[in-house]
Amino acid sequence: MEKEKIAGNAYDSKLLGRLAKYIRPYKTVFWISVVLTILLAAVAPALPLLVEYTLDHYILSGKSEGLTNMLLLMFALLIAQTVVRYFHTLMTNTLGQSVIRDIRIQVFNHITNLRLKYFDNTPIGRLITRTISDLETIANIFSEGLIQIIGDLLQLVVILGVMFYTDWKLTLVVLVPMPLMIAATYIFKEAMKSAFQSVRLWVSNLNTFLQEHITGMNVIQYFAREDQEMRKFKAINAEHRNAHIRANWYFSIFFPVLEIIVAIATGLLVWYGSRQILADAISPGVVVAFIMYINMIFRPIRELIDKFNTLQMGMVSAERIFDVLDTDEFTPNEGTYKPEHVRGEITFKHVWFAYNGEKWVLKDVSFHVKPGETLALVGATGAGKSSVINILSRFYEIQKGEILLDGVDIREYDLTFLRQTIATVLQDVFLFSDTVLHNINLHNPDISYERIVDAAKKVGAYDFIMRLPGNFNYQVQERGSTLSAGQAQLISFIRALVHDPKILILDEATSSIDTETEGLIQNAIENLMDGRTSIVIAHRLSTIQKADKIIVLDKGEIKEMGTHHELLEMDGHYRKLYDLQFNSAGIG
Incomplete structure (x- = not known):
């Protein structure tokens, strides 16, 4: 399972600075949100002030004229x-969703350009968590986190300012329980730092487990x-559940403690305020307004804790996302060169290659294939056959030697051009959940329907x-599960043919095909290979006897080379190898 750090910082200027770059295209929405935040904070004490004025100047004075206007x-x-508040919520959520849309596009584009080695070492479920769950958490930084925290802090400053201006002694009495709230808040914050990160950890582990096991259900x-x-x-x-329960348990303790603190503040206010009213030092309207102020002070503080945790989770998620984006x-x-x-x-000139360190998969491999020739690679599993085609397309980089295409080092070619020059048909054909047509042209508008039909024939x-049903518009299910292995393979052949490669690679493309279908597949292969340089990997030696050159690999070394x-x-x-397969058939 995935192992990651459990703690994170709620405020990270570097991460916020990187996130701020994504706000720039939406600066109008951002500044509208800021203005609305300031406006909400500024008008927060207006209602208690109106209540105070109405109570003192109309109700207690027995003056009814103008009371209706005050109520209106x-x-x-x-x-x-x-x-x-409606437009504030709309703007902040619009900002958050716009930002994560841009980040998600960048993350997906980044992931699709990473070399295959990265995916060898990274669970797919973790990447799914990054591009979905973690990004949604980042959205909350804007919709429920940073801007809301700023708004709550402004509201606190404005209300406290009004309270001190109205009666500083009464304000100090109300704030007597504040150290208790600060202490409770700090303890809660530290506990939630671990709890929420644990939740994110087990969400990621759950996604990884589900993705792997659903994919490998067979x-x-x-x-x-x-x-x-x-x-x-x-x-x-159970760990996922327990992580959530721990987080909720902290909430279940913290909020009742806050209610007790609010009750203490209210009790002190009523006690001291009543004495001041009896002494004719303040008006009843002031006490009523202060009761409203108490809720307006302590409610943002309660929400600040929740939003603080939202910000903290968002920072952790942002760090995870940027870890992916920083992967080079x-x-x-x-x-x-194009x-x-x-x-x-x-x-191939003295090529050495290893996936890790110096555990060589290919050792001093050298060979030459002329234009239009067919090279066959044979050998036991793990001999290095697939590694040859992986390094030819630069999915992995060699450590020593040279690979030349038309006499030019493949590293001098534009990478996209190089890969467009080579088409690979794999043993395990991957088909997307899309139409047959789009599985062939891969949504390339330059490939016409007529060209696809011609290739299919x-x-x-x-x-x-x-x-x-639907012919070329037939909807293929995930991984081509509604098609036979032979049908899926033929579609992969059409895909290779319509992209008109100069080099064709067949990686054991017939090993999972039944004997009856193999004749059709062989005919398709001959059409594909016509006029193209081809590299064929096959376990069945009957499929490569016509190859211009056959290389026998063993433990990464070329043992033999020649025609059949x-x-x-x-x-x-x-x-x-030949005798093992054909000793009873008498083929020679």
Whole structure:
């Protein structure tokens, strides 16, 4: 499970500075929010002052003339405050959602450009948490956090100023329990710092567990692991529940304590205020106004704690998001070379490659493929076959040696151009939850429908697509679950063909296909490979006998190289692999 720090700072000027950059396109909305915040704080003491004036000058004086006007004025003030609060809420939420929309787009774009090594070491569930849950928490910084905190603090300053101006002694009496509230607030803040971060941690762990297990559901059911995985899920879910309960438990203690403190302040006010009224030192209206002020002072303080925690959670989420954005595991794209024509000549010169450290996956690999030739890679699992194609497309960077395309180092090519030059058809075909058409053209408007139909006919997939409900507009379910393995593979062939690559890579593209479909697939492969430099990885040696060159890899080293017949005559590794598959078939 994911291990992350439990504590975080509620205020981080560096993080806030980075977040502020996303506000710039919406500075009008931001400043409207600030103005409305100031306005709400400024008019906060207006209602108690009106109540005080009405009570002293009309009700207690027995003066009815003008009383109705005062009541209407109070009602109008309440309506005005409601309207201002509505627009304030609308503006702050609009600001928050606009900011996280921009950040989410940036995060997604950033993630899609990271090298594959990053995804090898990062759980997908964690990235989902970052782009969804953590970003929603950041939105609360704007809608419920920073601006609201500023507004509450301004309201406190304004109200306290009015109270001291009205009667400083009475104000000091009301503030007697304030040290208790400050102490309770500090203790609560420290407890919630850990509790809320723990909640975020277990939300992330829960997302990671669900994503992995839903994706791997077939493995769970194949091996009857439902009960065992359920017990794991219950344990994680229990921790998630306990984290929420701890947070709510702190709330359940803190808010009753605040109510007691408010009750103490009110009791002191009534006691001292009554004595002052009897001594004719103050008017009853002042005491009533101060009772209203008490709620207006302590309510923002109560809300400040909640908003403080919102801000704290937002800061932690912002730090996590920026950790992703600060990840610089990109494939360097310093090259600018984009020739008008690529011939497809591939040269490996003394290439050494390791995924981690110096645990070499490829060791001093050298070979040459002429334009239009077919190179086949064979060898046991882990021999390094897939690594060859991964480094050719620069999904991973080599540590030593050179890889040349048409005599030019692939690092000098523009990365997008290089990858557009190469099309890869994998054994495990991935199809998106989209139409067949869009799974083929990948929403590229430059690929016409006619071109797709022509490609489908060339690879022999047109007839089965036309039998689907909606034909090319048939909605493929997630990962192509409603199509057979052969049908999904044919769609991947069409996808490769319409993008017109100069280099074609087939990574065990027929290993999961049944014998009946294999004939159709082989025909599609021949059409795909026609006129293109091709690299084929295959376990079935029958599919590569026509290759111009076959390389036998073992533990990252080239053991043999030659044509099918040349390798058979060597009576080495290839011959052993061949005999294992064909010793009873008599193929030669």
